Amino acid sequence: MGAQETVPSVRRTTGEDSGEDRRGGHDGVRDREIRGEQQHLDAVYRRLEEKIHEAEFLMADAAKRAQVGTPGALAERDAQVFRAGVHLNRLNSEFEDFLFGRVDLLLGKDGERGPDGAYTSVEPADDAVRPDNTADIAETLHIGRLGVLDADYTPLVIDWRAPAAAPFYRATPVAPGRVVRRRVIRSRGRKVLGVEDDLLRPELTAHLDGEELAVVGDGALMAALGRARGHSMRDIVASIQAEQDEVIRAPAVSVTEVEGGPGTGKTAVALHRAAYLLYQDRRRYAGGILIVSPTPLLVSYTEGVLPSLGEEGQVAIRALGSLVEGAEADTYDEQAVARIKGSSRMVKVLRRAVRGTLDLGAPGSDGVPESLRVVALGARIELDAEELRRIRAQALGGTAPVNLLRPRARRLLLDALWRKSGAGRRYTDPELEAEARQGFDEDVSTETDFTGFLDAWWPELTPRRVLAAMGDERRLGRWSRRVLQPREARRLARSLSRLDADGSGPLSVHDVALLDELRVLLGTPARPRVKEADPLDQLTGLEELTTYADRLAARPARADRRAEERADYAHVIVDEAQDLTPMQWRMVGRRGRQATWTVVGDPAQSSWSDPEEAAAARDEALGARPRRRFELTVNYRNPAEIAELSARVLALAMPGVRPPRAVRSTGLVPRFAVASGGGLGEAVREEARRLLDEVEGTVGVVVAMGRREEARAWLDGLGDRVVPLGSLEAKGLEYDATLVVSPAEIADESPAGLRVLYVALTRATQRLTVLSGERDLPDGDGVPDLLRE
Numbered sequence: 001m002g003a004q005e006t007v008p009s010v011r012r013t014t015g016e017d018s019g020e021d022r023r024g025g026h027d028g029v030r031d032r033e034i035r036g037e038q039q040h041l042d043a044v045y046r047r048l049e050e051k052i053h054e055a056e057f058l059m060a061d062a063a064k065r066a067q068v069g070t071p072g073a074l075a076e077r078d079a080q081v082f083r084a085g086v087h088l089n090r091l092n093s094e095f096e097d098f099l100f101g102r103v104d105l106l107l108g109k110d111g112e113r114g115p116d117g118a119y120t121s122v123e124p125a126d127d128a129v130r131p132d133n134t135a136d137i138a139e140t141l142h143i144g145r146l147g148v149l150d151a152d153y154t155p156l157v158i159d160w161r162a163p164a165a166a167p168f169y170r171a172t173p174v175a176p177g178r179v180v181r182r183r184v185i186r187s188r189g190r191k192v193l194g195v196e197d198d199l200l201r202p203e204l205t206a207h208l209d210g211e212e213l214a215v216v217g218d219g220a221l222m223a224a225l226g227r228a229r230g231h232s233m234r235d236i237v238a239s240i241q242a243e244q245d246e247v248i249r250a251p252a253v254s255v256t257e258v259e260g261g262p263g264t265g266k267t268a269v270a271l272h273r274a275a276y277l278l279y280q281d282r283r284r285y286a287g288g289i290l291i292v293s294p295t296p297l298l299v300s301y302t303e304g305v306l307p308s309l310g311e312e313g314q315v316a317i318r319a320l321g322s323l324v325e326g327a328e329a330d331t332y333d334e335q336a337v338a339r340i341k342g343s344s345r346m347v348k349v350l351r352r353a354v355r356g357t358l359d360l361g362a363p364g365s366d367g368v369p370e371s372l373r374v375v376a377l378g379a380r381i382e383l384d385a386e387e388l389r390r391i392r393a394q395a396l397g398g399t400a401p402v403n404l405l406r407p408r409a410r411r412l413l414l415d416a417l418w419r420k421s422g423a424g425r426r427y428t429d430p431e432l433e434a435e436a437r438q439g440f441d442e443d444v445s446t447e448t449d450f451t452g453f454l455d456a457w458w459p460e461l462t463p464r465r466v467l468a469a470m471g472d473e474r475r476l477g478r479w480s481r482r483v484l485q486p487r488e489a490r491r492l493a494r495s496l497s498r499l500d501a502d503g504s505g506p507l508s509v510h511d512v513a514l515l516d517e518l519r520v521l522l523g524t525p526a527r528p529r530v531k532e533a534d535p536l537d538q539l540t541g542l543e544e545l546t547t548y549a550d551r552l553a554a555r556p557a558r559a560d561r562r563a564e565e566r567a568d569y570a571h572v573i574v575d576e577a578q579d580l581t582p583m584q585w586r587m588v589g590r591r592g593r594q595a596t597w598t599v600v601g602d603p604a605q606s607s608w609s610d611p612e613e614a615a616a617a618r619d620e621a622l623g624a625r626p627r628r629r630f631e632l633t634v635n636y637r638n639p640a641e642i643a644e645l646s647a648r649v650l651a652l653a654m655p656g657v658r659p660p661r662a663v664r665s666t667g668l669v670p671r672f673a674v675a676s677g678g679g680l681g682e683a684v685r686e687e688a689r690r691l692l693d694e695v696e697g698t699v700g701v702v703v704a705m706g707r708r709e710e711a712r713a714w715l716d717g718l719g720d721r722v723v724p725l726g727s728l729e730a731k732g733l734e735y736d737a738t739l740v741v742s743p744a745e746i747a748d749e750s751p752a753g754l755r756v757l758y759v760a761l762t763r764a765t766q767r768l769t770v771l772s773g774e775r776d777l778p779d780g781d782g783v784p785d786l787l788r789e
C-alpha cells in the first residue's frame with residue numbers, strides 16, 4: 001500500500017463482508033486482477049522493446065553515417081550514439097521490477113493534463129460521485145521506476161517521482177482526493193506475481209469499464225515489513241507512507257530537518273529524496289549530491305538503493321571516515337579520546353600546532369642549520385640566526401595559511417641575500433639591476449644549499465605531518481595549554497603517537513576531521529594540473545581513436561573520479577546527524593557551502609556525550625539558513641514487542657521522549673538468556689545459533705566496543721548470515737534477529753552508553769534476544785537490571 005501508515009484504518013473487504021465478489025481471498029478475483037495487470041505489464045514491455053530497438057537503430061544509423069567520413073557526419077554520429085547509448089543503458093538497467101503501483105481515480109475537477117499525460121487535478125469533480133454513492137473510475141495510472149509513454153503519448157507508466165504519482169503516496173482514507181483504490185503490484189522480471197489493494201473510499205461502489213472495482217490482498221506494507229532482511233537495504237518506492245512522502249518531495253530550500261525514532265525510515269527517506277531531487281531538477285543537482293553516512297558498514301548497506309531507483313552518477317555516499325581524499329579510516333578511538341578529537345576546542349589546538357610544527361624548522365632546532373650560506377656572484381653570502389629570525393617573523397606577519405606563505409618566505413630570503421651581496425649598489429640603471437637580480441635569484445634558488453635549507457627551515461607541511469607532530473606529549477602539552485586539560489593532552493598525544501614522523505600510519509575516523517581542518521589551516525599550494533585526455537574530445541576529429549564501447553566503459557571511472565575530487569556539492573544529506581562531532585560538522589559544512597541540505601537524525605540515539613556542543617556546531621555548519629522541520633512518527637522496523645522493551649531504556653536515557661509507534665506485532669516476545677558456567681563466549685555462540693535457526697535472514701550480534709575482537713572469534717564458523725558488531729557500528733543497520741550481549745557493558749562504556757544501548761535494542765525486524773553477563777544483575781527470569789519495568 002502507499003500512503004497512510006496504519007493499515008487497519010483502511011477498510012478491507014473480507015470473507016465475512018457482503019462484498020464477496022470484491023474480496024481478496026477469492027482466488028477467481030485475484031487471478032483475474034493479476035491477469036489484467038499482466039496484460040498491462042506486457043504492453044509496457046512491448047513498448048520498452050520498441051524503444052530499445054529505436055535506440056539500437058539510432059546507433060546503427062549513426063555507424064553508417066561514420067562511413068560517409070566527413071567531420072560533420074562524425075560529430076553528428078557521435079552525438080546520436082551517445083544519446084542512444086544513454087537511453088539503452090537506462091532502459092536495460094531499469095527493466096527489473098519496473099512497474100509496482102496503480103491508482104484508480106475519480107474524474108478530476110478540471111480537464112488539464114500535465115507533461116506526463118495524466119490529469120493534474122487532485123480533487124474530484126463535483127459530479128464525480130452520484131447521489132446514490134456510486135461512481136465511475138475516470139482514470140487509471142500505473143506507477144513505476146521510469147515514465148513510459150505509448151506511441152500516441154498516453155502514459156503507460158508514470159515515474160514515481162512525477163507530480164501525477166504523488167496521490168499514490170499521499171492519499172489517505174481521511175483525505176483520499178480522487179483515489180478510490182491504490183494497488184501495489186509485485187512482479188519479478190516480466191511476470192506479475194501478486195497485487196495488494198487498499199480501498200480509500202470504502203463508502204463508494206465504483207465501477208471500472210462496467211465492472212465493480214475489486215479489492216485484493218492484505219496490504220503491501222505488511223508484506224514488505226515481514227520479508228527477511230539481507231545484507232543490503234531495499235528501496236521502498238512501492239510503499240512510501242504519506243508522512244515520508246512529504247519529506248521526500250519537500251522543496252529543497254535551505255535546510256530540511258527530519259527527526260524520528262529508530263526504524264521510522266529516515267535513511268530510506270533520505271535516499272529516496274536524493275533520487276527525487278535529481279528527477280525534479282537534474283540541472284541544478286548536476287553539482288552533485290553528497291550523502292554522509294556515519295560508518296562504512298552503513299554505506300555498503302545502503303549503496304544499492306539509489307541504483308535501484310535509477311540514480312547513481314550524481315550521488316556520492318561517503319562515510320565520515322572517507323570524506324577527505326587520501327584518508328580512509330574505519331577504526332574508532334576509545335570514547336574519551338574521540339570526545340577530545342571531536343571537540344571544537346581542537347580548532348585552537350590545531351592552529352597552534354601548525355605554527356608549532358613550522359617552528360620545528362627554526363634555526364637551532366633539530367637538524368636545522370643555524371645559518372644559511374650560499375655561493376653567488378663568486379662570493380660566499382651568509383645570513384645568521386638573528387637575520388633568519390627576523391625574516392621568519394616578517395613572513396609570518398601575513399594571515400594566509402602557512403603553506404601559502406612559503407613563497408613569500410623564499411622571496412624574503414632571496415631579498416636578504418641580494419642585499420647582503422652588495423651587488424645592487426653596482427647598478428645605476430634599474431633595468432640592468434633587475435636583470436642581474438633575476439639571474440641571481442635563478443642561480444641561488446637552484447643551489448642545493450639554498451633549497452635544502454628552505455625545506456628544513458620552511459617545510460611545506462602536510463596535514464598528516466602536523467598530526468604526527470602532535471604525537472609528542474611535551475610539545476602537545478605546550479600547544480594545548482589552557483585549552484585542553486593536561487590529562488586530555490596526554491591522552492590525545494598518546495593516540496597520535498601511532499603515526500610516523502611523516503604522518504603515515506593508521507588513522508581513526510575522528511582523525512579525518514582533524515586532517516580536514518589542518519588542510520584548510522595549511523593551505524594547498526597551487527600545482528600545475530596535468531590535463532587528462534578526454535576520449536570524447538578525440539572523436540571530434542577525423543580519426544576513429546576509440547570505439548563507442550571503449551568510451552562507455554571509460555565513463556563510469558571518470559565520473560567516479562570527478563565525484564571524489566569534488567569539494568562542494570549542490571545538496572548535502574546528513575544521515576544520523578545526531579552523531580556528528582563539532583569537528584565533523586565543520587568538515588561536512590565545508591562540502592556544502594552553497595548547498596541546500598537535508599539533515600536526518602534522532603537525538604535519542606546520539607552517541608556523542610555532549611549533545612549541546614554538537615548542536616552548536618551543527619548550527620554553525622548550517623549557518624543562518626531557514627530550516628523546515630519534519631517529524632516521522634511510525635516505527636516500521638521493530639514489532640511492538642521489541643519496541644516496548646527498547647522503550648524502557650529510552651525512558652532511562654531520555655526521560656519524557658516518546659518512542660515512535662510500531663505498526664505491527666508478531667506475538668514473539670524478546671528472549672532473555674543468562675551466561676552461565678561455560679562463560680559468555682559459549683552462551684553467545686549458542687544464542688546466535690538458536691536465532692539462525694529461527695529466522696531466514698541475518699542475525700546481528702551486538703557487543704560492547706571493547707569486545708569486538710572476542711565476538712568475531714566466538715562466532716567464527718557460523719556462516720555469513722551472522723554479523724558481529726561493536727555497539728557503535730550497529731547504528732542505522734538492521735537484522736532479522738539481534739542478540740544484544742550484556743546491556744550493562746554497553747551502557748557503561750561511555751556517558752552516552754544508555755542511548756547506544758537503545759540503538760542496539762532497536763535493530764531487529766523479527767526477534768530479539770538479550771544475553772546477560774556478570775554485570776547485568778539479571779532477575780529470576782533472566783531480565784537484566786536495566787531492562788526491568
Ligand SMILES: Nc1ncnc2c1ncn2[C@@H]1O[C@H](COP(=O)(O)OP(=O)(O)OP(=O)(O)O)[C@@H](O)[C@H]1O
Nearest residue numbers: 236239240241262263264265266267268636637732
Ligand atoms: N514505507 C515503508 N515501506 C516499507 N518499508 C519501510 C518503509 N519505511 C521504512 N521501511 C523499512 O523500515 C526499516 C527502517 O528504515 P530506516 O533504516 O530508513 O529507518 P531509520 O529511521 O533510518 O532507522 P534508525 O534511526 O534506526 O537508523 C527499513 O527496513 C526500511 O526499509
